[in-house]
Amino acid sequence: MIAIEHLTKVFHVGTVNAVTALRDLSLHLADGEFVTVVGSNGAGKSSLLHSIAGVYAIEQGRIVIDGHDVTTWAEHRRARFIGRVFQNPADGTAAAMSIEQNLVLAQTRGQALRLTPGVKRGRRAQFRAALATLGMGLENRLQTLVALLSGGQRQALTLLMATLARPRILLLDEHTAALDPGAAAHIMQLTNRLVREQQLTTLMITHNMGQALAFGDRTLMMHRGQVILDLCGEARTGVTVHDLINKFAEVRQEALMDDALLLGDH
Numbered sequence: 001m002i003a004i005e006h007l008t009k010v011f012h013v014g015t016v017n018a019v020t021a022l023r024d025l026s027l028h029l030a031d032g033e034f035v036t037v038v039g040s041n042g043a044g045k046s047s048l049l050h051s052i053a054g055v056y057a058i059e060q061g062r063i064v065i066d067g068h069d070v071t072t073w074a075e076h077r078r079a080r081f082i083g084r085v086f087q088n089p090a091d092g093t094a095a096a097m098s099i100e101q102n103l104v105l106a107q108t109r110g111q112a113l114r115l116t117p118g119v120k121r122g123r124r125a126q127f128r129a130a131l132a133t134l135g136m137g138l139e140n141r142l143q144t145l146v147a148l149l150s151g152g153q154r155q156a157l158t159l160l161m162a163t164l165a166r167p168r169i170l171l172l173d174e175h176t177a178a179l180d181p182g183a184a185a186h187i188m189q190l191t192n193r194l195v196r197e198q199q200l201t202t203l204m205i206t207h208n209m210g211q212a213l214a215f216g217d218r219t220l221m222m223h224r225g226q227v228i229l230d231l232c233g234e235a236r237t238g239v240t241v242h243d244l245i246n247k248f249a250e251v252r253q254e255a256l257m258d259d260a261l262l263l264g265d266h
Helices: 045-053 098-106 121-132 151-164 183-200 209-214 241-263
Strands: 001-011 019-029 034-039 062-065 082-085 169-173 201-205 217-221 224-231
Touching: 001 045, 019 121, 019 217, 019 224, 034 045, 034 183, 034 241, 045 062, 045 082, 045 169, 045 201, 082 151, 082 209, 098 121, 121 151, 151 183, 201 217, 209 241, 217 241, 224 241
Parallel strands: 034 201, 034 217, 082 169, 169 201
Antiparallel strands: 001 019, 001 062, 217 224
């Protein structure tokens, strides 16, 4: 279970350039829940993921993962709970290392490091089996440098790496946005299969409204650092992209009106 309580994140605190990215945001995810997140640029979507991962220190609030209050934990300490896939396929892998070396790093993430051979025969068999499920022939290219892979292959490898150690939460930050349509569709199918098979608690940011409704159990809409719409169950069933866009315009207008009232602009 993931509990995010009254999260506030402000950049450039105490200066004229101060920007509030997250405003008293609270969010609970049940074990195995797959949540998609949409919102305009600057809504706070990536700031939310970075705060959960420990990239950003927060000003207020609390983050609990699997019963552990990780609010003050450094990013590396949270790594054993968290799997991440980024928008740029190059960000989740080490280009100068081979496929199998990257998989060893992923498998041992968050563990104490020891001077032992990284790639053993048993691991190679395990890696081949895991890579075969991607349907890209990578199981026969264990010694290939990751730099030589295509964007789609590299993102598929990153996704496998992020889920290899069975994280408590999987964070996907627009992980298909940089891919061509065919590769993006393949990565989304892989994502859905891995999340469902491993029952991973997942938070996925996307600008693709179709993806936001076609995948997952619940869809959140963010605006100005807050969740302004939360669709799940029957409320989500049958909702179209057109409905979601209209709802966003409606809720955003209400939020703007509330802001105007608070500022005395009436």
